[in-house]
Amino acid sequence: MKRNPDVYAVIMAGGGGTRFWPWSRERRPKQVLPILSPRTMIRETVDRIQPLIPPEKILIVTSRSQARQLHCQVPRLPTENLLLEPEGKNTAPCLGLAAVHVQKMNPEAVLIVLPADHSIRAPEKFLRTLQRAAEFASREKYLITLGIPPTGPETGYGYIQKGPLLGRVRETEVFRAKAFREKPTLQKAKAYLRRGDYLWNSGMFIWRVGVFLEALEKCLPEIHRNMQELKISMGKRREQKVLEKVYSRCPSISVDHGVMEKAPNVALIEARFGWSDVGSWAALWNLWPRDPGGNVCIQGGESKIFTLDSSGCVVRGEKGLIAVLGLKDTVVVEAGDAILVCPRDRAQGVRRVLQELEQRGWRKYL
């Protein structure tokens, strides 16, 4: 695959560990767990993009507390490619930070923005799509987003409405993005599906740094101003202090809400490479091979699992034996000092479990 020297990747890896509790924890988030294979998700993400982008052009934005365990997973990345946010302020400041950093390395850079913890079933197609998106971004002044053709009325994703065709890069069509919609109700999601011109927002973006910073200046001038201040300090002794100061001033806002919804120059490419955000234990049922009974059994460490008269279950063990008898569509997870059992269609509700733990003062399980 031909590498374009102007193309950089920035991987957003700041999230905490809630959705895969009790396997993921505050200090061991999803991206550093081998959720889909023996490799951790951050490792998979970096390995996947490497045919297109060399390690020295791959950046990771994360928090100080996660930096070390992330870097252990991808030691080929130079230390300075890990950008450490002093605090979490959602994705707009995070991508502002990445943009000024990359701009300093290469003012003409095209940035591919990727989450650290998604599943891609067809990596070749994924790379081809990114390559063409980067080509479009390098010659047109657009913020490109990848939209996933929906397979059901999901309420856990944002949606993007497809507008008219803007152009083509070989057989890949690029559309105008007409509207961004936040996570809908089930009724709305069904309506989007019926209309047929709505796609899931994958959270993957492609843009020239200059084009993005221009949009940031227009849509979120406060963040832009702060990032410019930071840029001036970069490489100087006071950089760290300035970083902390500018972050403390930035509002906490997502790039979708703060930039993409407002900017006039947003484009959309349909992404058909088997995408999942691996959003909960339930998602694993579609992503792992199943046993003859139709259960996903993930045997970590020394664990043994067996299912009898059961179907549709997702079972994950770490040590000891898990015996599942006569269960349907249930999640059973043993990890560390905790066990979770819930119906598969309630797996999203694990957040409520964590709230409850917090309320009871059982923080050691978080």
Next chain:
Amino acid sequence: MKRNPDVYAVIMAGGGGTRFWPWSRERRPKQVLPILSPRTMIRETVDRIQPLIPPEKILIVTSRSQARQLHCQVPRLPTENLLLEPEGKNTAPCLGLAAVHVQKMNPEAVLIVLPADHSIRAPEKFLRTLQRAAEFASREKYLITLGIPPTGPETGYGYIQKGPLLGRVRETEVFRAKAFREKPTLQKAKAYLRRGDYLWNSGMFIWRVGVFLEALEKCLPEIHRNMQELKISMGKRREQKVLEKVYSRCPSISVDHGVMEKAPNVALIEARFGWSDVGSWAALWNLWPRDPGGNVCIQGGESKIFTLDSSGCVVRGEKGLIAVLGLKDTVVVEAGDAILVCPRDRAQGVRRVLQELEQRGWRKYL
């Protein structure tokens, strides 16, 4: 409560640990677990009968491998009151062994036979019933069995058909037992319930040792002959060797099937003292207090349990946290190195789990 010096108790405690797996194991059967209270079941059984019978007249029949852990639970019993079977041969040889032992202590003895692992909700009524049964047994030549008025078409119990009234001990009526029926199909159980003259076989018996040994001689002459041979050796050096020899010769047969079904002099007393054989995890749902959501949560050791949007569950932990979210009528058990999850109405099927473990060669979990 007035104690009758001729009354003895024999507690059958030879069973292995299958029904409460993974808490109960081969080497840690149900009777040595604190399943219903902080006291173990054998301890509860002995404590319950003590107002009627002093420790020196309480015998326990068990296996060599269980003797020590049982005796630790009831240290007030003299060591010689633990009768050790060389091998399990079901209840007929076990009660033959107990009968010859007690006969040697007191030829006029009345024996109360009790399982080691049942639940009795009204111990006062229980003792009163036993006292009257013993009174009847001491003056009439009957083998008395306690029948439980059924509360549903249970297929896990044997049934006894009630015959005509034989007599009274104060207000307690004694009936002839017309027929013993093995565990029925659901259809048959429903028919028994409709007829109204069938009771559950509790496995509790009351008889004079002489009357029982006479019945044994008629119904199971081989066992009787062997027990007489043993009796002659008792107190002599060769006793242990003879015990092993006679046990190896005895057929494996239950007292219900081998004696009660055949003997003409079987009587029945209705037992109304809130009985349960605590036959499975599901039984605990009726025997433990429930949380506001309607779940039974048993926190052993250092464990913590919490349920959210759940009802009808039985959850038992030993260490760490168990979080149950959105579950209905499910059993979740963590004990030692194993976890079991199954619907409450499948809890009887834990035997199949153990068979599967055996087949896979995972004996260490048994």
